[in-house]
Amino acid sequence: MGNNHSSSSRVNRHNNGAMKLRNKKSKQQLMEREENKESAKLKFHLPKNDQDIDRMQLQHFLFKHIWDDKNYSSPIEQRLKSGDCKVLDAGCGPGAWLLEMSTQHPSTRFHGVDIAAVFPSEIKPTNLNFHQCDINQGLPFKDNYFDFVRMSLMSTSLKINQWVNVIRELVRVLKPGGYLELIESGVQVYNAGPHFTFMVKNIISFKNSNELSVYITNQIPSILSSIPSLTDIQSDFRVIPIGPLGGQSGLIYGDLLDMYFTNKLKDVLPKCMNITEKEYLDLWDRCQLEFKIHAATTKLFRFWAQKVVVTDDDDDDDDENIEEGVGIDQLIN
Numbered sequence: 001m002g003n004n005h006s007s008s009s010r011v012n013r014h015n016n017g018a019m020k021l022r023n024k025k026s027k028q029q030l031m032e033r034e035e036n037k038e039s040a041k042l043k044f045h046l047p048k049n050d051q052d053i054d055r056m057q058l059q060h061f062l063f064k065h066i067w068d069d070k071n072y073s074s075p076i077e078q079r080l081k082s083g084d085c086k087v088l089d090a091g092c093g094p095g096a097w098l099l100e101m102s103t104q105h106p107s108t109r110f111h112g113v114d115i116a117a118v119f120p121s122e123i124k125p126t127n128l129n130f131h132q133c134d135i136n137q138g139l140p141f142k143d144n145y146f147d148f149v150r151m152s153l154m155s156t157s158l159k160i161n162q163w164v165n166v167i168r169e170l171v172r173v174l175k176p177g178g179y180l181e182l183i184e185s186g187v188q189v190y191n192a193g194p195h196f197t198f199m200v201k202n203i204i205s206f207k208n209s210n211e212l213s214v215y216i217t218n219q220i221p222s223i224l225s226s227i228p229s230l231t232d233i234q235s236d237f238r239v240i241p242i243g244p245l246g247g248q249s250g251l252i253y254g255d256l257l258d259m260y261f262t263n264k265l266k267d268v269l270p271k272c273m274n275i276t277e278k279e280y281l282d283l284w285d286r287c288q289l290e291f292k293i294h295a296a297t298t299k300l301f302r303f304w305a306q307k308v309v310v311t312d313d314d315d316d317d318d319d320e321n322i323e324e325g326v327g328i329d330q331l332i333n
């Protein structure tokens with residue numbers, strides 16, 4: 001009995017020790033998992049991996065196709081052809097738009113900036129330069145420098161309170177008479193089935209909890225209107241079909257969404273929805289089945305505006321401001 005007791009208490013002690021170790025280990029694993037999820041959340045604004053970069057490139061070609069094969073809506077055709085024209089793409093990602101545009105317009109100088117160096121460093125046209133920088137810290141260009149400035153698909157990169165300052169910074173580097181163009185897809189989906197509607201609802205919660213603007217496409221017109229140096233503010237949209245009922249474009253966008261949900265969103269959405277990764281992927285499978293019976297769509301928006309042309313008097317003031325306005329050490333000419 002005594003032996004039994006002592007051996008059982010030994011076993012218990014051993015078990016307790018193992019349990020404590022297991023608890024400690026699982027606690028540590030849990031903490032590590034939480035930390036990984038947190039860091040996935042913090043890194044959400046960055047391209048995740050090669051598949052994510054491929055997705056952005058493919059998406060560029062699809063969105064151009066959906067927009068009647070036009071790479072921009074601003075009336076800048078003549079400037080691009082005339083030479084001595086300068087163009088900036090802010091948050092350019094892998095630079096698909098820039099690579100195409102700089103090849104088509106060899107006498108125009110193109111610049112791309114992105115916080116992550118996911119753009120090509122060597123194999124690119126000579127009239128195209130990339131710079132790694134955080135647009136929230138200001139752009140490394142002097143005032144009134146570009147004829148055309150664009151920024152595309154930044155709704156998961158910029159927080160609500162960053163949009164106004166970033167747009168002001170884009171306007172700062174734009175020449176009077178030049179055009180600013182913003183491109184964003186809407187978060188709303190139309191004719192979606194119940195599973196995809198549920199998924200989108202959770203994307204909205206995720207965006208809200210990360211201070212990302214859910215309805216930025218509704219807010220951009222008033223942000224642009226609030227900037228006195230912008231005039232002639234215009235917008236337009238195209239419908240993006242989702243899934244096989246939307247023809248070839250729908251099939252391609254369905255594939256792009258599949259890449260997005262099973263790669264990038266997989267790091268953050270299951271936690272936000274309080275479900276396991278497997279449950280999340282099963283739900284996504286059900287969404288894909290739904291696309292075969294619900295012709296779901298979403299919208300792609302473009303907003304563009306012109307920077308007011310300054311009078312001679314204003315011009316004098318601007319000359320004085322050229323160095324002050326920049327606030328950044330390295331000026332790119």
Ligand SMILES: C[S@@+](CC[C@H](N)C(=O)[O-])C[C@H]1O[C@@H](n2cnc3c(N)ncnc32)[C@H](O)[C@@H]1O
Nearest residue numbers: 056091092093114115116134135136152153157
């Ligand atoms: C969704 S991607 C869009 C890429 C490209 N504009 C397009 O339309 O395909 C967002 C890009 O913004 C970049 N980005 C995020 N935050 C940024 C910041 N603060 N400054 C500069 N680039 C940023 C990311 O690295 C990423 O390449």
